[in-house]
Amino acid sequence: MRLIRAKDYQDASRKVANIISAQVILKPDCVLGLATGSSPLGAYSQLIKWCERGDVDFSKTKTVNLDEYVGLSADHDQSYSYFMHHNFFDHINIDPSNTNLPNGLEMDDAKECARYDKVIRDLGGVDLQLLGIGANGHIGFNEPTVEFVTGTHRVDLTASTIAANSRFFENESMVPRQAYTMGMLDIMQARRVVMIATGANKAQAVYDAFCGPVTPQMPASIMQLHPDFVLVADEAALSLVGDKL
Numbered sequence: 001m002r003l004i005r006a007k008d009y010q011d012a013s014r015k016v017a018n019i020i021s022a023q024v025i026l027k028p029d030c031v032l033g034l035a036t037g038s039s040p041l042g043a044y045s046q047l048i049k050w051c052e053r054g055d056v057d058f059s060k061t062k063t064v065n066l067d068e069y070v071g072l073s074a075d076h077d078q079s080y081s082y083f084m085h086h087n088f089f090d091h092i093n094i095d096p097s098n099t100n101l102p103n104g105l106e107m108d109d110a111k112e113c114a115r116y117d118k119v120i121r122d123l124g125g126v127d128l129q130l131l132g133i134g135a136n137g138h139i140g141f142n143e144p145t146v147e148f149v150t151g152t153h154r155v156d157l158t159a160s161t162i163a164a165n166s167r168f169f170e171n172e173s174m175v176p177r178q179a180y181t182m183g184m185l186d187i188m189q190a191r192r193v194v195m196i197a198t199g200a201n202k203a204q205a206v207y208d209a210f211c212g213p214v215t216p217q218m219p220a221s222i223m224q225l226h227p228d229f230v231l232v233a234d235e236a237a238l239s240l241v242g243d244k245l
């Protein structure tokens, strides 16, 4: 793995935006794997500015998102589909038909998971996957568990993830209890993976994921095995790592 040290959130966001824009400039019809949460927001705003200036062109780019809440429609204001449109897609020159997310309203999980894995396969896999990291080490919605799950699957969110994500909802009882998420093989098969981790509340997860053993109890730790994994982290997120990486 490669570690890129950033000063703070803004610096980390610009570095990640630079990596993504380089990918799109080098391969305009690339497949970007995208993430939600607060971590990628700064990178998305930077990319929007560069796109408006004509520095980066998303007209041929395709995207697949990591995850979606089960039970929320694409236009629900807390769905990840809404998040992506509101914070990124609606402000860049991407063709909306080239963007993909799991369908949170499909209750037949076998059908939806097979459909989504086929979407990823038919696109030829992901060129660059962007990841955040949950405070408990989850990536996408691959929660700490006893085994890594390979493909897209439906997960029960852990109490800590429900509590962490409740800040976006009116109250904790409104947070969906389940989500669809890409699996670990989907993520590991991306040709490059870039994780952004910032803030002191990620320091323990970053330490455990990258200075400890590879284990499904700490899902992000599997990235230690990826051949082209880049961690962009700020000083606060690296406070426990020190110079161990």
Ligand code: GLP
Pocket (backbone or CB within 6 Å): 035, 036, 037, 038, 039, 040, 066, 067, 131, 132, 133, 134, 135, 138, 139, 140, 141, 161, 165
């Ligand atoms: C969510 C998402 C993840 C994200 C994580 C961290 O639950 N499913 O993809 O990485 O939480 O979110 P944040 O960046 O807001 O800390």
